[in-house]
Amino acid sequence: MVFKKASGKRSLAPDHDGHRMDASTVFRLASSSKLITIIAVLQAVDKGLIGLDDDVSPILPTLAKQEVLTGFRWYGKPVTKPREGPITLRHLVTNTAGTGYDFLPIQPLWRWRWWHGQKIGGNQDRGRGWSIDDSLDYPLLHEPGRGWTYGSGASWAGRVLETLSGMSLDDWIREHINAPLGLSTLTFFPQRDPAIAARVAAMNRRDYWTAKVLDCQDEPGVNSFSDGSDDNNVCLGGEGLYSSLEDFLEVLHSLLADDERLLSKALTAEMFSPQAREGGGGLEELRQCLGLPCWISQGILKKGEFNWGIGGVLIDGDGHDYLKRGSLMWSGLYHLLWVSDPLLFLLHGRERVMLTLPAKQWMDREAGVCGIFGAQLVPAADKTVISTIKAFQKEVYRILDLMNDNGEVKDVGKAEQQNAGGPGNGPLAKLARAGKDITVQVGVLEVLLTLPIGSDGVPSSWAAQCDSNAASSSSLVSFLTWVLKLWRRA
Template sequence: MGKYGVITSFDDDKSSATFAPDSTHITLRMLLSHTSGHEYDWLNILLGKWRASRNEEPWTGPTIEHKSAIPLVFTPGTGFAYGSGHDWAGKLVEKASGLSLDEFMRIRIWKPLGIESDITFWPSTKDNMKGRMADMSRLDQNGNPPAVDASGYDIMFGATDCIGGGGVYCSTKAYYTFLSAVLRRDPKLLTSQSHDELFRPQLNKECEQALNDYIALSPAHTNFLGQRIPASVRKTWSFAGLIAKEGQEGRFERGTAFWAGVANTVWFIDREAGICGTAFCQLLPPLHPPVIALHEEFQRGVFEKAKEARVD
């Protein structure tokens, strides 16, 4: 359950938030499907004001507790908001296994796939990785080139915890190895039943509508979450990520999964077409529309090649 309850309003004159008490137990399923009521504070105006009233910056501090022990934005299980559910889920894995999330994933995922030398939460501590780290670059305040060096940017904002929702560093080859293993339902990763569950839509009608409304809430929400998928294509959520419930001509089939990272890294798994792909860059601002447009063209190119291969 949430530590503070559900934030309902903020009085600017008094610099004070109002909360509704809530005792709903948050489940792992809620955390993994973004229906727990957690939302990243940098996406929510009320949470941003609450942080400021406490002289705190959004999503800062060394631990997940520092970053994400914040008010909920709705009663768990009744809506959708993009937040720290996977970060908390990672902490549960650590609690249940007695291992760090880095070590758990090394044993259960990375080593079986032969990619343990190219993926970790802590590349600066690995002699074979720290010299291969790509520096970040940044476009200007209007998102225009040329890009300039942003190597001082800390994408983890001071984290010393493993951040389950987005803290892994890896090579493109290693990530594609993982992605393709998921596409072909590699038994080294999951049982057949668990592979089915990974892509099964997790949202009921209320939460699915909340997701689609949430994506359309503002240009920022659309840019961060929409993946340039038309608003006319109904979307839902699975443990794997965003799911398009319908296909888009020349780009993907029904049931394709998508997601992305802050530095304009994007991946997709189209199980109907039998293809997957990812393209990495290290560029700010996050999920910049012109860059995401390039990702869309990449997806269309892969889809076309797959179609040609099927014809041949």
């Protein structure tokens, strides 16, 4: 069963041709790029090119020479000390290497840049001769393996792969991820292919004073991670990828189903295993960091009930309203979020349930659900978008609760009532009657991102939210695309 719904336009610019959003629209993934790059790096582990716990210092001399930043003099001079232990590939793919970001205010690397007279956000310097080594040439924030810092580890890991394979990260992804899954849009360089470039969504921003969403495609910094046409062939693995949501979902589904088209079962299991540890192993720093309100996923996590897997935050408790223990998820600056919950997949045997949203990803292996929610909106942690993400996730799990282990509706009457479809005509009743290979609208999922300033969430009913915004269709400023797939027993 496949459900798709798109709302809005690809661009709000006055001179734009007005193409509508659809599931094939291409997004800047920002930090959702990390998952793809890490999968590529783990493929190199599968092929025996490197081990997860191998020291990468001989491969990355620029990173190897970095000292550890310990503080600043009273007048601003940075204080560093030599690094003591090795930097392993595992450190890079779990954010425990100490490699941060110079553009995050919550980290002090911007002060290090400022003292040395360098531009903050060095990865925005995309002139001739630009490289990842130049962009990320700043000290570590802690000893490798002795803390947790969100940052550039995935981009460094991508450089490891490029050095070992002799291929660009873009070429590796095309050959080892796109080809096995039949994908066409996953790339660092959409401008090299006119068919992909024509489908890239423009960027929008919410005005601080009016709460209106405005086109900001040509404003400085919009393409700070990648403009999609870099002549230096630089693949910024942690931030620079583009993809349609359909293609990204196929990657999530492969991991959820554990079909070994991308990774061996052993490495997929490792991705869904806790990597941060108590007692100096990064768990305390992880929870302190993700407890801050600046994260898109912050409102979904329960305090103290998460860890870090390989590629995303890992649900590590049973106190969540719907996400199950072992779910893996992460997000991107422009309001992308993905999740995977794998357990329902196990309970349902060979059945697989997937959903796609445009800007946040999750894989819930216990519930058998994976999805991606996406928007192209700055600044991050927009209250309206986050409320919409949470409401959509709850609706998906509510629908799953109406189904039995065979994927059939347990109580058609209850489903009709909850989905306001009318006697015998609701979407779930149609699903129950029509069988397994149909397209059906599950509930009322037409969502307009136009809630007023100060809104603290969305109404309890998803349909109620949609109805309350129906009159605002002329000011629709972004879009949501959902795909819910159910593969029944062959």
